[in-house]
Amino acid sequence: MPDLSSNTGGIRSPNPFWLASAPPANSGGQVQRAFDAGWGGAVWKTLGQPIQNVSSRFGAHSVAGAKAIGFNNIELITDRSLETNFREIYDTKKKYPKNAVIVSLMVETREEWRDIIKRSVDTGADGLELNFGCPHGMCERGMGSAVGQEPKVNQEITSWAVEYSSIPVLVKLTPNVSDILPHGLAAKRGGAHGVSLINTIKSIISVDIDRMVPNPRVDGMSTNGGYCGQAVKPIAMHMVAALARDERFRLPISGIGGISNWRDAVEFILLGSSSVQVCTEVMLRGFRVVEDMIEGLEEYMRTHGFANLDAMIGRAIPKYSEWGNLDLNYETVAKIDPALCIGCNKCMIACEDGAHQCIHPAPAGSRVPVVDEAECVGCNLCQIVCPVEGCIDMAQVDNGFTPASWNQFVEEGRVLRPKKGAH
Amino acid sequence: MVSTPLDPNRAESVFADFKGEYTTEQATLEASRCLYCSDAPCVKACPTHIDIPQFIRKIATGNLKGSARTIFDANILGMSCARVCPVETLCVGDCVYNLLHVPPIQIGKLQRYATDHAYAEGWRFFEAGVDTGKTVALLGAGPASLACAHELRRRGHGCTVYEKRPVVGGLNSTGVAPYKMKADRAADEVDWVLGIGGIDVVTGVNVGEQVSFKELEARHDAVFLGMGLGPDTRLRVPGEDLPGVRGAVDFIEEMKLTPMSLAGVKHAVVIGGGNTALDAVREARGLGVGHVVMLYRGDEAAMSGYAHEWAAAKVEGVRAEWRAVAIGFEAGADGRVSGVLCQRLDERRHPIAGETFTMSAELVLVAIGQSKLAGLVQSLGGIEVHHGRVVTDERGATGRKGYFAGGDCRNGGKEVVNAAAEGKAAAQAIHAYLTGGL
Ligand SMILES: Cc1cc2nc3c(=O)[nH]c(=O)nc-3n(C[C@H](O)[C@H](O)[C@H](O)COP(=O)(O)OP(=O)(O)OC[C@H]3O[C@@H](n4cnc5c(N)ncnc54)[C@H](O)[C@@H]3O)c2cc1C
Ligand SMILES: Cc1cc2nc3c(=O)[nH]c(=O)nc-3n(C[C@H](O)[C@H](O)[C@H](O)COP(=O)(O)O)c2cc1C
Ligand code: SF4
Ligand code: SF4
Ligand code: SF4
Numbered sequence: 001m002p003d004l005s006s007n008t009g010g011i012r013s014p015n016p017f018w019l020a021s022a023p024p025a026n027s028g029g030q031v032q033r034a035f036d037a038g039w040g041g042a043v044w045k046t047l048g049q050p051i052q053n054v055s056s057r058f059g060a061h062s063v064a065g066a067k068a069i070g071f072n073n074i075e076l077i078t079d080r081s082l083e084t085n086f087r088e089i090y091d092t093k094k095k096y097p098k099n100a101v102i103v104s105l106m107v108e109t110r111e112e113w114r115d116i117i118k119r120s121v122d123t124g125a126d127g128l129e130l131n132f133g134c135p136h137g138m139c140e141r142g143m144g145s146a147v148g149q150e151p152k153v154n155q156e157i158t159s160w161a162v163e164y165s166s167i168p169v170l171v172k173l174t175p176n177v178s179d180i181l182p183h184g185l186a187a188k189r190g191g192a193h194g195v196s197l198i199n200t201i202k203s204i205i206s207v208d209i210d211r212m213v214p215n216p217r218v219d220g221m222s223t224n225g226g227y228c229g230q231a232v233k234p235i236a237m238h239m240v241a242a243l244a245r246d247e248r249f250r251l252p253i254s255g256i257g258g259i260s261n262w263r264d265a266v267e268f269i270l271l272g273s274s275s276v277q278v279c280t281e282v283m284l285r286g287f288r289v290v291e292d293m294i295e296g297l298e299e300y301m302r303t304h305g306f307a308n309l310d311a312m313i314g315r316a317i318p319k320y321s322e323w324g325n326l327d328l329n330y331e332t333v334a335k336i337d338p339a340l341c342i343g344c345n346k347c348m349i350a351c352e353d354g355a356h357q358c359i360h361p362a363p364a365g366s367r368v369p370v371v372d373e374a375e376c377v378g379c380n381l382c383q384i385v386c387p388v389e390g391c392i393d394m395a396q397v398d399n400g401f402t403p404a405s406w407n408q409f410v411e412e413g414r415v416l417r418p419k420k421g422a423h
Numbered sequence: 424m425v426s427t428p429l430d431p432n433r434a435e436s437v438f439a440d441f442k443g444e445y446t447t448e449q450a451t452l453e454a455s456r457c458l459y460c461s462d463a464p465c466v467k468a469c470p471t472h473i474d475i476p477q478f479i480r481k482i483a484t485g486n487l488k489g490s491a492r493t494i495f496d497a498n499i500l501g502m503s504c505a506r507v508c509p510v511e512t513l514c515v516g517d518c519v520y521n522l523l524h525v526p527p528i529q530i531g532k533l534q535r536y537a538t539d540h541a542y543a544e545g546w547r548f549f550e551a552g553v554d555t556g557k558t559v560a561l562l563g564a565g566p567a568s569l570a571c572a573h574e575l576r577r578r579g580h581g582c583t584v585y586e587k588r589p590v591v592g593g594l595n596s597t598g599v600a601p602y603k604m605k606a607d608r609a610a611d612e613v614d615w616v617l618g619i620g621g622i623d624v625v626t627g628v629n630v631g632e633q634v635s636f637k638e639l640e641a642r643h644d645a646v647f648l649g650m651g652l653g654p655d656t657r658l659r660v661p662g663e664d665l666p667g668v669r670g671a672v673d674f675i676e677e678m679k680l681t682p683m684s685l686a687g688v689k690h691a692v693v694i695g696g697g698n699t700a701l702d703a704v705r706e707a708r709g710l711g712v713g714h715v716v717m718l719y720r721g722d723e724a725a726m727s728g729y730a731h732e733w734a735a736a737k738v739e740g741v742r743a744e745w746r747a748v749a750i751g752f753e754a755g756a757d758g759r760v761s762g763v764l765c766q767r768l769d770e771r772r773h774p775i776a777g778e779t780f781t782m783s784a785e786l787v788l789v790a791i792g793q794s795k796l797a798g799l800v801q802s803l804g805g806i807e808v809h810h811g812r813v814v815t816d817e818r819g820a821t822g823r824k825g826y827f828a829g830g831d832c833r834n835g836g837k838e839v840v841n842a843a844a845e846g847k848a849a850a851q852a853i854h855a856y857l858t859g860g861l
Contacts, residue, residue, distance in 0.1 A: 066455075342522040349461035361462070387458050388523065 002301035003308040004294065006040060008274040009194030009252040010168040011127040013040035013100035015297075016269065016309060017290050020256050020277035021046050021104035021129060021172070024287070026078065028088030032095060037287035038294055041100030043196070043277060044089060046077035046131045047116065048106040048143070053079050059205035059215040061231060070231035071280045072205040074216060074223055076137045077106055082119070089123040102170065106131040106143050110160055117164040127167050130158060130192075133174035133199025135226050145199070148174035151186035158190025168193040170254060175232075175239055176202050184243040184251070194252035195243065196277060198236045200226025229280035233258030237271055244272025245317050261289070262296025269309065270316040328409070329401040329417050332378035332394040334359075334371045340391040343367030347382035347392060355381045356421040373397075377421040429610065434683040435601035438709050441735070442506075442532060442603075450536040454483040457528050460519060465530060468517035470844040471498035475514060479533055491541035492548050494534055499549075499573045500566055500843040502542060503595050503612050505534035506604040508840050509698075511731040542615060551621050552579030557857045560585060560643040562630050565593020566839045567649035567830025569613065570846030571853070572622045578854045582622045583643065587629035590680065593651055594831075595839060597676040600702045602709065606679050631799050640825070645853050648800060648813055648821070648828035649846060652793035652836050658694065662752030663789075667760035671695070671703040671790035678706060688785040690714040692763050694749050695790035696726040701733055703788045704741040716782060717743045718765065720772055744782070746772075752787065760787055796832055810835065819849030820856070827853050 006016035018041035019025040019034055026045040034042055053075050061070030078085060093101045103120040105128060107113055120128060132154055134144030147153050154171065161169050171187035173180060175198035187195050202224050206215045214222035236257025243249045255273030259265055260281040268276050281289055306312040336347070343362065348369045351359040358375035359382060362368050371382075383392040404414035445453070457479040465475045474493050481490035494501035510516070510531040518527035540546075558581035561568040569592075572582040590596045592609040599609075617624065628634055630650070639646055655670025657663060671693065677683055691707040693700050696719035707715045717736070719726060722745045726733065733743075747765045755761030767778035795811025805823030807814040812835045813828040815821050821828055829845030831837065 342519040343464060344458050344460040344519045345462045346458060346460060367464075387519075 002298055002306055004040075004298060004301075006275045006309055007252075008168075008254050009127070009170060009192075011041070011100050011102060011170070011194075011275075013126075013275065014098055015040035015294055016273075016275040017265070017293055018042055018100065018102070018254065018275055018277045019282060020279035021102075021131065022279035022283070023075075024279065024282040027080070028092045031088075031092050031101070034282075034287045034290075035092075035096045035099045038290040039099070039287065041102065041126075041275065043102040043104050043129050044085065044125075046104040046106050046134070047082060047085055047120070048077045048138075049112075050079050050081055051076040051137075054218045056216045056218050059225065061205055061227075061229075068229060068280075068284055070205070070227060071229035071283070072203050072216075072225040072227045073200070074136050074218075074225040077131070077134070082116070086119055086123050089120075089125055093124040093126075100126045102127040102129050104129040104131050104172070105161075106134070106138060108141075108143060113157065113160050114164050117161060121166055125167065127170060127193075128161060128165055129170045129172050129196055130161055131172050131199070132157075133172045133197075135174060135176050135200055135202045136224055145174040145176050145202075148172075148183060148199070149177055151182045154183060155186040155190040158187050158192050162191035162193075170194045170196050172199055172256075173197040173239075174199050175235060175257075180239045180242050181246055181249070184246075184249050188249060188251055192251065194254060194274070196254040196256055197243075198232070198239055198257045200228045201232055201235065203227035228257065229284075230258045230260050233264060233267075237267060240268060240273055241271040241317060241320050244314055245320055262293045262300065265293055265297055266300050267316075269313055271320075272314040272317055274309070274313055322407075324407040325405045327403040327405055329399065329404050331397040331399050331417065331420075333373040333376040333397055334378070334382050335373075335393045335395045336368055336371060337391050337393065338366075338368045340388050341368045342388055342391075343369075344387060345369060346385045346387065350381050350385045355379050358421070375421055429606055430681055432682045433606070433680055434678040434710060435605050438601035438605070438706075440602060441600075444539070445532050445536045450482055450533060451485075453529055454479045454533055456520075457483070458519060464517040464519060465514040465528070468513045469497075470513075470838075470840045471504075471847070473497040473501065473534070475530055478537060479528065479530070482533055482537055487537055487540050488544075488546055490537040491546060494538055495541070495548055498840070498843050499570055499616055499847075500595075500612060500839065501534060502538035502615070503566070503599075503604055503609060504840045504843065505531050505538055506608070507595070507599045507838075509729055509731075509838060512729060513840070542611060547618060549573070549577055549619055551576045551619050554581070554621075555579040555857065557581065557644040558583060558642070559645045559647060559853060559857075560639040561647040561649055563587075563593060563650040563830075564591035564613070564624055564626070565649055565651050565830060566595055566842035567651070567832075567846040567849075568593075568647060569616045570843040571647050571649060571827075571829060571850045572846075573616050573619055574847045574850030575853060576619045576621050578850070580644075580854065580857060584622060584624045585628045585630050585634065585639075586624060586626045589626050591624055591626060593649075593842075597679055598672060599839070600675075600706060601679060602705070636800075636803055644857055645825045645827065647846075647849055647853065648826065648832055649830045649842070650796050650799065651831040653796045654794055655789060656792040656794055658749060658789055658791065660749055660751050662754065662760065665752050665754050665760040666758065667785055668752055668787040669789065671699050671788040672793060674788050675699075675703065675706065678710070683710075685710050685712055685786065688712050690716070690783040691786040691788065692716050692718055692749075692782055692784040693788045693790055694718045694763075695792075696721060696728055697790065697792070698728045698732065699793075700788075700790035701728040701736055703790050705732075705736050705739055707786065707788070708736075708739045708741055712786065714783075715741045716784075717741060718747055718749060718763065718782070719743060719745055720748050720768055722746055746770075747780075749787075750779070753781065755785075760784060763787060793836060795835075800826075815849075816852075817848075818852035819845060820852050825856065827856075 004015040021043040057075040060068035132148030138144035139146040255268035256277040348359040358372040408414040478493040520527045564586035595609040691712045693703045751764040753762040797808040827849040829849040830842035
């Protein structure tokens with residue numbers, strides 16, 4: 001039985017699945033129900049000076065047949081009083097001593113940070129998360145991503161928090177920067193025990209094309225919101241990996257962004273996350289999604305022989321490299337399995353209009369299109385559009401060339417194979 | 424409205440749709456399942472080659488007007504076809520999902536969704552072409568002539584449709600099973616097609632009787648033959664003239680257009696194994712007859728009717744008597760039919776001596792085919808008739824100058840969609856002929 005217990009910068013939880021700081025972790029009732037459902041931890045909805053929210057606050061990016069693959073919000077931090085929140089955090093921690101409760105914070109002045117950190121620590125919480133990420137509303141008031149985008153300010157506030165706190169401090173980073181590394185390093189210099197990322201991405205989710213007003217529409221107006229949900233996962237994973245692979249960083253990471261099932265979680269862990277946080281998937285489908293996440297992770301660890309999470313964290317990082325190190329002599333071509341092909345010709349139109357014009361119509365009496373392997377560049381497009389799992393194999397070609405990357409070509413003069421499809 | 428008002432109490436009105444209407448949610452979900460194939464097999468299977476992936480994608484994006492335009496541009500009878508096409512053997516039968524053993528896309532229901540919307544919204548897509556001064560006579564107001572006339576109008580030719588019945592729409596009004604489409608919807612379609620303007624319909628005129636071909640030739644520049652098939656074929660066995668023994672197509676026409684009572688009919692026997700027989704058994708059940716038996720000379724595998732229709736009939740409680748033929752009808756005390764005398768056949772369809780039996784029947788529907796009407800034109804020089812079908816080239820031109828044909832009278836009896844395709848193709852040939860191209 002693999003050990004799922006997780007440790008992120010000293011914050012321990014029975015499994016790596018945490019609720020992200022967001023509406024599902026807004027109150028004691030919710031967090032306790034989440035723990036009952038199996039969640040290992042929860043980052044409480046960000047506390048600060050209580051605010052007032054707009055009424056219409058969420059929007060979704062839906063495509064035919066798949067609702068809300070992307071999600072956005074323009075809500076702010078908690079709108080409940082600090083007293084209520086602290087009382088509920090205290091009660092929750094008392095009832096669930098094994099689960100991780102992390103208090104997310106966002107205030108302005110040094111005095112405010114000192115005050116709120118003291119009160120947070122007094123609840124018995126396991127850790128703090130500094131919200132330097134919110135990309136709407138709070139940043140207009142000099143907080144959230146306004147802090148996260150300035151490494152100096154980030155470092156300074158982090159150092160205050162570490163000074164005032166007797167429990168681990170995570171810094172939640174904003175993805176609204178061109179390079180995440182300086183921001184991760186700033187948190188490290190400030191003394192953070194770990195980072196969480198990503199917070200939401202600045203976005204306009206959609207436009208009401210009849211009223212000609214962006215959504216979510218607040219009467220006749222709108223504002224940019226924060227984008228999250230399944231669609232942001234690739235962006236989030238890149239940022240997690242960009243920190244995890246850098247020698248200078250080496251801090252624990254709590255991965256966030258578009259995690260909706262155990263497979264996503266496994267990917268984040270392989271890219272260096274010690275724990276993973278989930279918001280949108282829970283908002284859309286409820287706490288119960290964690291059951292499958294736990295089972296799936298456990299089974300994955302079993303089949304791959306990982307006794308504990310440490311054995312697995314960051315395992316894909318060594319294989320994340322520069323383009324210049326990729327083997328240009330590695331060659332693949334598309335091979336269609338005629339027994340599986342259903343004759344939809346999606347590969348053909350994709351290659352014809354979007355790739356290299358090397359899939360030709362099926363000969364009379366067959367429904368299987370024909371790949372001209374001499375012309376196929378091995379781009380994967382046909383495999384991507386094929387509706388049948390396993391029907392198109394991108395098969396490696398033994399072309400007799402020894403591996404040669406661009407860097408090896410430039411530095412050592414290695415021989416590159418002739419280009420394909422570059423007429 | 425050219426159609427005569429329909430009787431609201433006509434017998435067919437008791438039937439509900441066998442395949443229901445989609446809600447927007449259902450349609451969008453189903454549409455988004457479509458793989459948007461290229462050179463799609465479903466399109467190849469459609470005689471009118473509707474660009475199915477394109478119209479379905481437009482449903483998924485909420486572009487219903489564009490979706491309907493795609494359908495009607497290929498097939499102006501897309502609304503009735505959506506309901507009456509045997510999609511299981513056409514587009515849906517060839518959907519690639521079948522090969523994945525995943526339910527195929529419900530193309531007919533999606534087509535119905537888009538076309539019903541267009542009708543409800545009153546969207547119109549086509550305008551008549553600039554008047555060419557030429558006119559065409561069309562025989563019969565069935566699907567073939569309607570499709571032909573509409574295409575001719577898009578090219579600016581005048582059209583006069585001559586219909587012998589008081590109702591227009593051909594078998595779409597008088598023949599198709601009411602659980603697929605009722606006569607009022609067929610009438611809506613006629614109005615929709617005629618909406619392009621410039622198509623005159625004269626009803627109650629039997630060409631060959633009230634008006635001669637000679638007269639048509641004098642009045643018009645070309646003639647389209649779209650008169651379909653004739654009355655039910657008769658069995659020619661003793662007792663066939665007893666009250667209660669009827670041709671199935673004749674019975675169906677009465678059911679579709681007038682009130683009818685089957686009180687007193689406890690048993691019905693339908694003779695035949697084709698699609699008309701399968702419609703008739705389901706219709707008899709639907710009208711409340713308790714025991715309905717299909718009497719067919721072959722076995723289940725040999726039946727020419729569609730397997731999916733027979734499967735539905737069985738579910739509805741119809742029984743079959745395989746390998747037997749009717750050799751006579753018995754009369755009851757009231758002088759009406761009371762039973763069918765049957766002869767059992769062997770595998771080679773030869774009578775087995777001594778094996779006869781009688782089935783009770785207060786209603787017998789003979790569904791062994793429709794006669795051919797080609798005799799009507801046989802005397803016209805140049806027109807060739809083969810097995811009762813009017814012979815044409817692939818575009819629909821007959822051997823007689825200025826005469827074209829399409830639909831059941833040309834293909835021997837297929838589906839509405841074939842009539843639509845052939846009518847449209849013939850219009851293109853007529854256009855070429857009228858503008859000096861043929
Ligand atoms: C019982 C039954 C059920 C069917 N069900 C289906 C179905 O579910 N789906 C499907 O796709 N197909 C079905 N079909 C077949 C389909 O109805 C025909 O293939 C189609 O209607 C043929 O169209 P048409 O225009 O060639 O002929 P018709 O629809 O037969 O139209 C011919 C018209 O010409 C008129 N006419 C004939 N002679 C003359 C004349 N001398 N002068 C003037 N007018 C004349 C007739 O009155 C008729 O209105 C069914 C057929 C039958 C018999
Ligand atoms: C409605 C909503 C409110 C949020 N509020 C907060 C917040 O108060 N503090 C915070 O740090 N992150 C907040 N987030 C960001 C989430 O914690 C998380 O970082 C982000 O949604 C990405 O994860 P996901 O793809 O699983 O949703 C919020 C997100 C949503 C959708
Ligand atoms: S891999 Fe790319 S180039 Fe090769 S057949 Fe597929 S789409 Fe065409
Ligand atoms: S996309 Fe796949 S199933 Fe479709 S034709 Fe190509 S190989 Fe066959
Ligand atoms: S074959 Fe099926 S999946 Fe493909 S385009 Fe046609 S309906 Fe869509």
